[in-house]
Amino acid sequence: MVDIVAGPDSYRDLSRLLAVTNYGENAINVQLSLDETYGDIQPVRENPQTKQAYVSIMRGCENMCTYCVVPLTRGKERSRPIDSILEEIRILSDQGFKQVTLLGQNVNSYRDKSESTISMIHATSTVTGFKTVYKPKSGGRTFDVLLDKVSEIDKDMRIRFTSPHPKDFPMEVIQLIKERNNICNQIHLPAQSGDNKTLDAMGRGYTVETYLNLVDQFKKEIPNIALTSDFISGFCSESEEGHQKTIDLIQKVGYSFCFVFPYSMREKTKAHYRLIDNVPEDVKRRRHQELKATFREQSLKFNQNLIGTEQVLLIETLSTKRSETAIGGRTDNGVKTIFEPGTNNYAVGDYVKTIITSATSQTLQAKIL
Ligand code: SF4
Numbered sequence: 001m002v003d004i005v006a007g008p009d010s011y012r013d014l015s016r017l018l019a020v021t022n023y024g025e026n027a028i029n030v031q032l033s034l035d036e037t038y039g040d041i042q043p044v045r046e047n048p049q050t051k052q053a054y055v056s057i058m059r060g061c062e063n064m065c066t067y068c069v070v071p072l073t074r075g076k077e078r079s080r081p082i083d084s085i086l087e088e089i090r091i092l093s094d095q096g097f098k099q100v101t102l103l104g105q106n107v108n109s110y111r112d113k114s115e116s117t118i119s120m121i122h123a124t125s126t127v128t129g130f131k132t133v134y135k136p137k138s139g140g141r142t143f144d145v146l147l148d149k150v151s152e153i154d155k156d157m158r159i160r161f162t163s164p165h166p167k168d169f170p171m172e173v174i175q176l177i178k179e180r181n182n183i184c185n186q187i188h189l190p191a192q193s194g195d196n197k198t199l200d201a202m203g204r205g206y207t208v209e210t211y212l213n214l215v216d217q218f219k220k221e222i223p224n225i226a227l228t229s230d231f232i233s234g235f236c237s238e239s240e241e242g243h244q245k246t247i248d249l250i251q252k253v254g255y256s257f258c259f260v261f262p263y264s265m266r267e268k269t270k271a272h273y274r275l276i277d278n279v280p281e282d283v284k285r286r287r288h289q290e291l292k293a294t295f296r297e298q299s300l301k302f303n304q305n306l307i308g309t310e311q312v313l314l315i316e317t318l319s320t321k322r323s324e325t326a327i328g329g330r331t332d333n334g335v336k337t338i339f340e341p342g343t344n345n346y347a348v349g350d351y352v353k354t355i356i357t358s359a360t361s362q363t364l365q366a367k368i369l
Contacts, residue, residue, distance in 0.1 A: 003026055003027065004017050005028040007030035009031065045095075051096060051098040051348055051349030052098070053100050055085060055088055055089060056104065057079065057110055057146065058077060059074055059105065060074045060077045063106060064270065065202055065203050065204060066201065066270035067235065068269060069268065077106065079104075079140070082145070082146055083114075089150055089154075090153055097157065098157055098158060098314055099160065100157060101161065101162060102147075103162065107161050107162065108164040108169050111141070113139055113140035129209075130205050130206045130210055131206070142170065143161075144176060147173060147176050147183065151176065151182055151183050156182070156351075157182060158182055159180075160184050160186065162188045163190060163230075166190070169189070177225075178221055184332050186256070186332070187226075187228070191208075191231065192231060192232050193231065193249075194246035194247070194250070195242030195243070197239075198235050198238050224333065226302065226335070227256065228255055229255050231258055231260045233260060233291050234279035236263070236265075237278060238263075246291060247290065247291065247294050250291065250295050251298060254298050254301060255298055256299055256302040257295070257299055258292075260291040260292055261288070262284040262288040263277070263279065297361075299361040300361040303363075306335065308355065309356055310354070311331045311355070312331075312353050312354075313352050313366065314349070315328070315346055315351075320338050323338070326338045331364070338363060338366070339354055339367060339368060340368075353368070353369045354366035354367060355369055
């Protein structure tokens with residue numbers, strides 16, 4: 001028996017919904033708001049064991065990738081006011097947090113158009129060669145402005161962000177990553193496929209050539225950048241040749257990590273109405289395994305290239321599965337690393353300078369310097 005169905009944007013309506021049930025009625029509010037950003041809510045973080053926090057900066061997405069249900073479940077893009085984000089991060093800094101990840105469905109379309117910033121003029125800019133279904137947007141403060149201000153709050157706090165869509169990745173953000181030591185050298189750049197026919201069917205707005213061109217620009221500016229990505233195996237009508245092109249892309253880019261998923265059609269998406277989910281399940285599973293094996297080879301190469309380099313780790317855990325005494329941390333570019341602390345006393349959130357001694361596809365081992 002369910003009394004209340006409350007959607008993600010209905011929290012301000014909870015008292016009314018509860019009142020309705022007092023009269024023996026069922027209550028429901030699953031409407032998506034056009035402007036709700038949770039901007040005036042300061043989350044309570046109760047886990048004293050962590051020094052990392054996720055900070056929501058925007059909600060919704062208007063890209064309408066044909067396989068994706070997010071635009072239907074989260075609604076249109078709306079950005080949280082910049083002042084409220086900066087305030088939350090200042091509080092986190094005062095509380096001793098050492099890493100913040102800025103979160104949004106499409107962070108680089110962030111655009112704060114709240115009253116205090118409405119006069120700032122920033123037109124929509126799409127990376128050369130990429131297409132968008134957006135209507136042009138202007139005004140407000142964009143993601144690079146936010147990132148600039150966030151990174152100034154606490155120079156000892158690492159800043160990450162996820163997820164950006166490749167089509168509107170501002171080069172100003174790359175410059176900031178290059179210039180600011182506390183913005184991590186890691187970018188999640190979801191490709192989804194390495195096959196132009198599949199990318200077109202997905203409605204991603206780019207070809208594999210434009211994607212690779214963007215990757216080349218990133219690597220030219222920041223040679224040691226770690227790139228991660230998402231891939232879908234067995235999307236509608238994906239051919240064996242198309243699948244092979246995705247394998248080729250993973251090898252060319254040399255990602256440090258990939259999230260790969262076998263395609264599963266979602267109701268009400270464009271693909272559900274217009275395309276046929278016609279790749280057999282066993283083929284999807286086989287391709288999924290092949291993508292995983294390919295990215296793991298690349299992850300291993302990426303990690304092996306770090307052997308002998310000095311890395312500053314941010315300690316995340318004082319215990320690991322591999323050893324009773326080892327401590328776990330993460331490099332600036334996002335690779336899990338374990339090391340033996342010896343007689344030193346460390347706490348979660350400490351930084352420690354190390355040299356990398358060995359690598360697997362998932363983890364590095366290090367020694368304290
Ligand atoms: S896949 Fe990402 S960019 Fe595409 S519609 Fe979904 S949330 Fe938006």
